[in-house]
Amino acid sequence: MKISKRCDYGLRSLIYLGSFEEGKRVINGEELAQKLDIPLKFLFTILLELKKAGFLQTYKGRGGGFVLKKNPNDVLFLDVVKALDGDIYDYEIMFTEKSTNESVNTSQVIKETLFQAKQVLLGGLQTATLKELCASYKRLAKEDADYSI
Numbered sequence: 001m002k003i004s005k006r007c008d009y010g011l012r013s014l015i016y017l018g019s020f021e022e023g024k025r026v027i028n029g030e031e032l033a034q035k036l037d038i039p040l041k042f043l044f045t046i047l048l049e050l051k052k053a054g055f056l057q058t059y060k061g062r063g064g065g066f067v068l069k070k071n072p073n074d075v076l077f078l079d080v081v082k083a084l085d086g087d088i089y090d091y092e093i094m095f096t097e098k099s100t101n102e103s104v105n106t107s108q109v110i111k112e113t114l115f116q117a118k119q120v121l122l123g124g125l126q127t128a129t130l131k132e133l134c135a136s137y138k139r140l141a142k143e144d145a146d147y148s149i
Helices: 005-018 029-036 040-052 077-085 101-127 130-146
Strands: 056-059 065-068
Touching (some): 005 065
16 A cells, blocks of 8 residues: 555654644644654645644644644544545556456456455554554654664
């Protein structure tokens, strides 16, 4: 499965925001862009999409920024992907009037196989929560901090 840069950056932003105590630390866009190495203008458009989708809350003014609106346990990986990228890719079969039975049948086998694979993938994405992603991030960050030469 391939996700867009927008979705990648959006997921990374949510993971970072969710990694703080109960996801309640307000982070400004500049800090988020710097920490995650994301172009600032692009990040702002993504964050506004995530706000419209109900994942983020914004605060204006001095000390303003972005904070998770939902509990990380209630945010599913799949919901974020759908909000930023739409539905997951479906295999389309193109036929012409001259398509042979063999062409139609072999294409149908591919479509059925991809559909089954998509169902497995969706099953995993429907159960993966932001809380789990944040826990994995914290574990990796701790390993980095504990590692010294």
